[in-house]
Amino acid sequence: MSKKPSILLIEDEENLHEALKLNLELEGYEVSSAFNGTEALQKVQEEYFDLLIVDVMIPEIDGISVIETIRVQQNEVPVLILSAKNTSSDRVLGLKKGADDYLTKPFNLEELILRVQKLINKNLKMNDKVTIGDTYSFGSNYIDFKAQEATTKSGEKIQLSKKESMLLKLLIENKNEVVPREKILQTVWGYNVYPTTRTIDNFILSFRKYFEDDSRNPKYFHSVRGVGYKYTE
Template identity: 75%
Template sequence: MDINKGNILLVEDEENLHEALKLNLEMEGYTVTSAFDGNAAVKATRNEYFDLLILDIMLPELDGISVTETVRVHNSEVPILILSAKNNSADRVLGLKKGADDYLTKPFNLEELLLRVEKLIMKNKKIQDKESVGDIYEFGGNRVDFKSLMANNFKGEAIELSKKEALLLKLLIENKDDVVTREKILQVVWGYNVYPTTRTIDNFILNFRKYFEQDSRNPKHFHSARGMGYKYTD
């Protein structure tokens, strides 16, 4: 299937179940990254963008609840579906309290799992989709034409934008006043599974300040939120 319906991190240490789930998810059109222990899962979330995490609770090294807590410190957006052999309300409540979006007990019906996966991904994408700003945007005496990749700043200087600069600029503007996480920037600007260093994104923000800020050392429009992401304000 050519259309990728979403990127999923599958964290399950029972190999037969892992392979069966991976195969079925891929047949549904998802791209699946595998992890077999909690530490590998946390590492993967720091290097790639995922539309969903499927987490077993009983994992080597770091259990699923601890993975959920750790991921939520840096990423409040990614949906998390917990799989558990424990079928009691206390564990379910704990999982949801620590940041999981859904909870499925083993053994589960495969069709139900696939349905929950689809709903979680679709719901998250609807939340993340912001209204487009259109081709032309003006702020602080600056004018940006996203279609032609050209801008004119408050000094009247013409600036030629790279495609990635335009994509990042548009993403920040469409999320005005909200911090955009590095994971979201990774997804939209760089494409899946390619992680730019924080320094790379910082350099883009420095360029925007140089282009569009009246005082680049005291920026009004382009801000870094340490350890979280980046924000635009008008």
């Protein structure tokens, strides 16, 4: 069964929050709630979401600052702004700070649902990277994903765990691009709430041991501090 797309709804007006949550759940989405900016940022740190719906006028940290903070952290999650402000300068500011769409209050519920669908579908398409086949070779290394087996630079055959195979495949399919740790944990571990980053670090250390000529100066497997991991050739 495929997982329901998840949405974080950041809205402090309780009646509206409840109505939106209910309608989005009826459309088949999984909805988490945040009622202020601090809570919203904490949830984004802890969980993976397919979409954020952000009201601009929320307590503690306003919606625009929430979006700015998320973008600074290299998180590309789609964002739909809800706002009572409807001047073009407000709209431009929201989009400039990293929102993908902007809807002014009062809005038509059907229009909101359509925009939500569009943003989530676009995000899912972007996440479907070029897929590689069952085998892959780089340097003098060879990987057979189907058999979960690799032949290392020294000609040694090693068994890979299912998670090692999945992580290798994900990194190689996103060659030369940083894959955020959230994406790795969501794709490989299938978690919504994450274990520590050290879990992935240990896998990367193993890959270096297996596949690099000099594990201290890696050519293929890189950690990008605070953001994620990258495979380069």
